[in-house]
Amino acid sequence: MTHALGFAEKDLRRMAGARSFERGVGYLSAVSRLEIGDETITATVDGTDAYEVELAEREDGGLTGWCDCPYGREGNFCKHCVAVGLTVLRQAESVPRQRAAAASRTRLLDTWLESRTREELLVLVREQLSEDRDLRRRLELRAATAGEDTGIARERILSLLDTRPFARYGYVEYADAHAYGQQAAEAVTALRAMTSSGRSADAVKVAREALQALGRTYGEIDDSDGLIGEVATGLAEAHLEACLSARPDPVETAEWLVHHLLDEENDATDIDLFDYREALGEPGMIRARELVVAAWRANPKGWPEKFLMERLLKADGSSVDALVAVHAADLAPNGHTHLVIAKELEAAGRAAEALKWAERGLREAESDWGPDDELVTFVCERYARADRLAGVVAIRRDLLQARPSLAAYQHLRTAARAANAWEGSERAGALEVLKAAAQPKDGRWYGASVLVDALMDDADLEAAWQAAADGYADQRQWLALADRIRDKKPADALTVYLCWIEPLRKQTGDSTYERMAELLLNARSCHRTLGTEAEFATYLASLRADQKRKRKLMATLDLHGL
Structure with missing residues (x-):
């Protein structure tokens, strides 16, 4: 360099x-x-x-x-x-x-x-060990992994994974997770040192305990940076390396692996059963398959069992029908599993069956859950490719009726326009659905209706204003409407701004004062358009006189030139 x-x-x-x-x-x-x-x-x-x-x-x-x-x-x-x-x-x-x-x-x-002589160097090292606890711990670990006493090495490695010194409130917070992760990473180094020093059989046993120890505590650590996840991955890799070196009993190893993977506490590591093919050999893989199939049959709705069974079938190149059977044993209430099945079938070139499964998912989706958005998109896209535009409209219409929302309205509008069926009865029917979904109420602060949002989204401001006047708008919608019509109908917009300024007179706080200043600026803009600035000056002077004891409000108004 x-x-x-x-x-x-x-x-x-x-x-x-x-x-x-x-x-x-x-x-x-x-x-x-x-x-x-x-x-x-x-x-x-x-x-x-x-x-x-x-x-x-x-x-x-x-x-x-x-x-x-x-x-x-x-x-x-x-x-x-x-x-x-x-x-x-x-x-x-x-x-x-x-x-x-x-x-x-x-x-x-x-x-x-x-x-320096050997004795002088030893004195120097010992001096440093007495002053540097981290150095002492690292050298103690090296000594333990290089020695013949597995018990000492095991104790030191497991102590490195102990979260208690870092968990002030029974939980390792973000501020302490980095220090814990640095310490825990030494356990990975120690396990690999055991394997490289010819003690891989011992490393296999200790690595198993280390993986289980971290699995038990991982949920109690704020691992926002992913450092502990990297340690978990390192432990898994150290275990695999030890297995490849030691060649432990393949059947017993398979049994431990499957048990470990089925334990939901051990999801900190991304161990893949099939990374162990070489270490397990044919006898171990046969035993692993037996255990996975038996576990899935006993609990087909269990996530670990289902995942392992799916992984097993894909790795073995099993038929798509076998995969479908696994998924079909536990169908999600929102139709997401139907979508997974549909994608598997479509990838296998069985598009017609795929669409039938997706359509079934729409039919069987429970009302409280509603169909998965991706499932709906899957069906609608395939209908559109087949020029079944009326079918797309029907799906979107049903979804709007089941769960009225602005997004559902927008999707129906897009579909109906593509089918040249929006203007007229389709739009009118959609608006009736939104109107029926809300209850009119005057002067509401919260609880916006989808009806007003939909009309504004259509840029039908006249209808939106009428719906608001009929009691379907909350404060946010009234103000959004006022902003939209301010240039063309300043008098109407001014009425809205003044209406929502009044309740703020009785409130305090920085956010309230900023909101009042914003509304006053909008009101002033309306008066300027109307040519009635003198009227606004009189209104503002009266408001300032009424609110003069609120010094922070006065300062906020001054800041905004009011």
């Missing part, structure tokens, strides 16, 4: 993106403990917390950055990395000298260590 910097400001901007780059510029003064080494650059950046940053230049001239802030741990080149990179660029001339000094210090340390 050359001593000259291999990156420029444009590279930092490209890697971070414009937003993070600009935010990084604001953190230049927060960079401390900057160390420019021969291969890496490290620093601390003070933000919400004190974050550790490391930059490294790749041999191909690129740059990598790591930060232990939440955004950085997701693999992003964050604002803290930008701040460190910019700080280094601002002292680029001194970088070669600093790197040369770092390399010299490394050589000096290596020479000094090599000159």
Whole structure:
């Protein structure tokens, strides 16, 4: 690696993106403990917390950055990395000298260590162990995995997965999950060390316990960053590696695997039974199939049983009918399972049967659940391809009647227009459905009716205004209508704004004051269009006099020029 910097400001901007780059510029003064080494650059950046940053230049001239802030741990080149990179660029001339000094210090340390006797090095290590608990724990683990006493290694590995030291309230919160994940990751390293040192049979047994231990506690950890999930995956991979090395009894291994996969507490890992084909061999796979089939037959509605059975059939290349039978044993009330079956059949070239299953799903969907949206789309798309447009309209009409909503109305409108059947009876019937679904009520603040939203969506503002006047609109809809008609019917819009200003006089709070200012601005706009600005000035003066004790309201009105 050359001593000259291999990156420029444009590279930092490209890697971070414009937003993070600009935010990084604001953190230049927060960079401390900057160390420019021969291969890496490290620093601390003070933000919400004190974050550790490391930059490294790749041999191909690129740059990598790591930060232990939440955004950085997701693999992003964050604002803290930008701040460190910019700080280094601002002292680029001194970088070669600093790197040369770092390399010299490394050589000096290596020479000094090599000159120490074994006894002197032991004294040095022991001094460090007495001061650094993390180092002591890591070396204790290495000693345990390298020794002959499996019990000690097992105890240390399982202790690394113990959440209790991190669960202040019986739950590992997000702030503590990273530290726990770093500790738990050492268990993966230890298991792999056992396998590589020739103790793979022991590693198999300990890995099983480790997987079960993490499975029991995973639901009590805030793993928003996915770090613990990575540990779980690592444990599963370490177990498979140990099995491939030790070749434990295939039948017993199959029994453990199937039992593990059927246990809903063990869903933290994505273990795939068929990754173990080589370790299980034919005897183990035969036993695994027997257990999966038996479990599914005993509980065909169980999610793990159903998933494993489906995986088994697909891996074995079984017929689509066998897969259909598995799904048909537990049909979801919203028709989603019918859709899964339909897709399997369609993929097998059996389109007619697929459509029949999908249509059956629409018929059998329970009223409280309603049909799955994707299932409805599946049927409608296939009807449309077959030019069965009236059928699409009928489906959309039934759905609107069953569960009136703006989305259902819009879908029916689209379908009916495609069939040239919207204007006239189809639209009138749809509006009657929406009208019947709501109860008119004057002065409602909440409880908007779909009727008014649908009429506004149709841009039929006259009808929407009439529906609102008949009691089908809440505050939100009244104000939306006023905004839509303000330019052409300012007097009507003004009536709405003034109506909803009045109740706010009796309320307090920043959001109330902002809302009042917004309504007053709209009212002023109406008065300007009407040429009655003097009338608005009189109204505003009266309101300010009435509300003068609300100093924050007065300040808000001043801020908006009212």
